[in-house]
Amino acid sequence: MPRTVRFRTAAAGVTAAKGFSAAGVPCGIKTKRNAPDLGLLLSDRPCVIAGLFTSIKAPAAPVQWDRALCRRSIARAVVVNSGNANACTGERGDRDAAGMAIAAADSLGLDPDQVAVASTGIIGRPMPMDNVVAGILDAADRLSPDPAGAAAFAHAIMTTDTVEKTLAVRTVIGRRLVSLGGSCKGAGMISPNLATMLAFLTTDAAVSPAMLRRALKAAVARSFNCITVDGDMSTNDTLLLLANGAAGNPRIDRPGRAFDQFAAALEFVCVRLAKSIVRDGEGATRFVEIRVTGARSDKDARTVARAIANSPLVKCAVHGGDPNWGRIVCRAAGCGAAFDPAKTRLRLGGALAYSRGLPARTSLDRLQAAMKEKDVDIALDLGLGRGTATMWTCDLSRDYVKINADYHT
């Protein structure tokens, strides 16, 4: 990322970019009365679209719909609902996903092939299509390019999220002011490749399909694929990026300065949104950054970082503010990656906790203080090579158990 790139963060999320309008309405998919559960996003002109999806072997119906759409690279709108995942719903699920696109296309005067669909919520229940269609008509009437439209959209995609996750930046590319913004939802079932989540990003930059995909892949590798809440992937993970070209910049169709600027802005937004998912993980009280260096390979580093990030024992220690470095070292030593205790150093909040097979002489008070921070920093140097990886996660609290034990099918 060029270090000279500057952004201004902007208030609106999916409507920060020119030409986009959005809405969010309640339509009765969620059992809670008047909870917003249907979002609609429209561009006033055709967009280049790029998407990344769950790698699970039983993807939900809307994921399959969007994969086909992203192969064509052109879209005008997105319809999304929360409260029902439309997953494990068989052929009826496929018809319902198409039905959502058709209803949105009808009410917006578009071709259904230009409408992306996303769903999140409970698995294995048929979509209440009467409610969904009514919601789409209602949302189409309320589409707004104002921040209020983006906020309503952000609200409508939430499930167990406790806060809306929205961000936008502005930067100059090709002498034009370009905006890039988005919203995401996460909370539970969060794990890399992708993090289990929905994210919708919009920009008014003009970008070719190939370069848009390239920028998105790179940004996601350094953001959404670095987060985990509980190691579980979902059927519905979807990330969509729409670029409508309304900023009027010369179209970015090759590597170079303009592409680098765009990619940097995209990575900035993705990192911030991804971290916001972890900070709002189910029951989370602390944010944890795990940096692994000195691994034999980047792959080994990722294995170690992910093993630590997904260890219930480590996450409980973080919750308790306990500098239990033994659990961290154990997890690194037991996950299959190359490991030599005599070469390993572990730092908690910058303070050496374990070095070359032995506990360090750092005072317990110092280590405890590091673990009681709101943001906990775990840095493990394996001393074996040049492999590095970073993961972001949260602690494991009683509230995570409460949320997931009391959530009833």
Next chain:
Amino acid sequence: MPRTVRFRTAAAGVTAAKGFSAAGVPCGIKTKRNAPDLGLLLSDRPCVIAGLFTSIKAPAAPVQWDRALCRRSIARAVVVNSGNANACTGERGDRDAAGMAIAAADSLGLDPDQVAVASTGIIGRPMPMDNVVAGILDAADRLSPDPAGAAAFAHAIMTTDTVEKTLAVRTVIGRRLVSLGGSCKGAGMISPNLATMLAFLTTDAAVSPAMLRRALKAAVARSFNCITVDGDMSTNDTLLLLANGAAGNPRIDRPGRAFDQFAAALEFVCVRLAKSIVRDGEGATRFVEIRVTGARSDKDARTVARAIANSPLVKCAVHGGDPNWGRIVCRAAGCGAAFDPAKTRLRLGGALAYSRGLPARTSLDRLQAAMKEKDVDIALDLGLGRGTATMWTCDLSRDYVKINADYHT
């Protein structure tokens, strides 16, 4: 396992077999006053010994000591402490592990090379050797072949365990009454290869070193390697089996009927002890059996069974008694094993929950009842081949978090 083998379970654990005596005493390793934390086990004659150990890349000092001892195949005694794992303790740890063997050998009139050593507890603290040596002398004075000796030993190896885990069986092999018994401890940091735990098994059968190792490997593959509490392996996992030949049976030195009988008795004891570890998992309120069939390979089946068993979301659903089959199917579909939703069937407590891509028509009441059992039965048929695997685990409760967040370094 031959189905005709009959066992009588017996009261004593490690002293059920002839010629073994045991003791357990408090010596101040644990901070809690008078908590038993040192166990001693002695055979009145040389034993053949077989062991299985953690596969972690930073094993504790006693594990390294015992590996060397098991290569020589001969032992007379075991000394074990709880409260301190003697792990991440560097060269001093190695000296202390040897010191425990030397102190036990001195007080029992043995060669230190005949004494196995095991430790469990906190990582990274030097062993309080003055206490340990005093405890060994005390325990040597109290060695008893009675059930009380076995019970004191079982008690002394506990950490966060809430119950002693002890079992013995008697059976006739080669016209002689043979006894086989043992004790183990587990509770947290429990995962396959091995389950993170200590287990000590004794038998008065006469068995050759090679056949003892063979029987132990087979039994552990079907027992301790099938359990998981939280997916974490420890630095100290140790399982030792001592056979002293006092039963006077013709020495088992080849495959055949006598070997099969012995192997069956050993598997029976290992399965019961392994399950008792899961039932007493930290904060556990339910026992879960996960049976995967129809996988493309046994390896795939194990991957799926383990992924389900270690999913915090599945474990929370079990805790809440919620038939959230979506989480189970998701985990199976997302763990990397071959998976086709159209061929998959999931049963909860025998009732069909999901079949070929769709929720089954079983009533929610029926499924809920299955998940509210004390023993929850999850059977997943992937419909792709002949691979099978079984895992045993427990639910994830607020108490697990409490125990592991409030445990302080």
